[in-house]
Amino acid sequence: MDEKESERANLVPGDAADEPAFSEDGVDLTLIRWMLSPTPTERLEALQDVIWSIVRLRGEDTEN
Amino acid sequence: MKTPKTDFVEILRTLARHGVDFIVVGGVAAAMQGATIVTFDLDLVHSRTPQNVERLLKALEALEARYRTPGAENLKPSRSLLESEGRQLLTTRAGHLDLPGVIGSNRGYDELLPLSLEQEVAGTKVRVLGLEAVIETKQEAGGEKDRAMLPILRRTLEEKKRREK
Numbered sequence: 273m274d275e276k277e278s279e280r281a282n283l284v285p286g287d288a289a290d291e292p293a294f295s296e297d298g299v300d301l302t303l304i305r306w307m308l309s310p311t312p313t314e315r316l317e318a319l320q321d322v323i324w325s326i327v328r329l330r331g332e333d334t335e336n
Numbered sequence: 337m338k339t340p341k342t343d344f345v346e347i348l349r350t351l352a353r354h355g356v357d358f359i360v361v362g363g364v365a366a367a368m369q370g371a372t373i374v375t376f377d378l379d380l381v382h383s384r385t386p387q388n389v390e391r392l393l394k395a396l397e398a399l400e401a402r403y404r405t406p407g408a409e410n411l412k413p414s415r416s417l418l419e420s421e422g423r424q425l426l427t428t429r430a431g432h433l434d435l436p437g438v439i440g441s442n443r444g445y446d447e448l449l450p451l452s453l454e455q456e457v458a459g460t461k462v463r464v465l466g467l468e469a470v471i472e473t474k475q476e477a478g479g480e481k482d483r484a485m486l487p488i489l490r491r492t493l494e495e496k497k498r499r500e501k
Binding site: 295297298299300301303304305306307308312313315316317318319320323324326327335 | 339342343344345364367369370371374375376431444454456457458464484487488491492495496499
């Protein structure tokens with residue numbers, strides 16, 4: 273396999289057979305691995321940050 | 337509609353400070369165990385004993401809880417409703433809070449307690465429904481929204497188990 277064929281076959285950079293980037297049903301495993309690293313408190317804070325970012329994008333944020 | 341700034345940690349700490357017996361369930365329970373799920377409300381199943389409901393009422397007062405269902409926006413949660421199996425959809429000064437009396441196939445606090453684990457959140461110990469039980473209750477609920485979450489929950493559980501080996 274030449275370099276171009278290899279690049280086409282491996283569509284996700286860094287995707288390895290033992291640690292694929294996606295599951296067969298299309299779930300992004302890189303995000304799951306990332307979320308498994310922090311503590312429960314940090315995970316909760318990450319969730320709150322995401323929620324707040326979406327609320328701000330929708331323009332529904334309060335003044336406080 | 338203005339949305340209160342979400343601070344689930346503050347809700348959990350307030351409930352713990354008032355000695356409320358509860359279990360974090362649903363999407364937040366899954367997220368606390370590593371699932372990449374975004375949910376806008378905190379789901380808790382509380383013990384529906386009169387003593388616990390009394391403590392819960394005080395905590396909800398401190399959180400300025402009101403119903404968020406149309407036509408009931410200014411109503412405070414009541415003792416009789418919190419003692420029922422019904423789902424209370426509330427909003428508080430720290431975000432949206434849902435109190436389903438039961439989840440999945442009518443599982444209440446006593447049935448879920450052995451399936452929960454203790455996690456520390458910002459110095460407060462809270463009971464969180466284990467990821468396997470979150471998956472089971474989502475399967476039992478069978479709604480489209482619940483089913484949509486299942487692939488992420490299952491892959492998270494697999495990844496967790498892989499790491500624990």
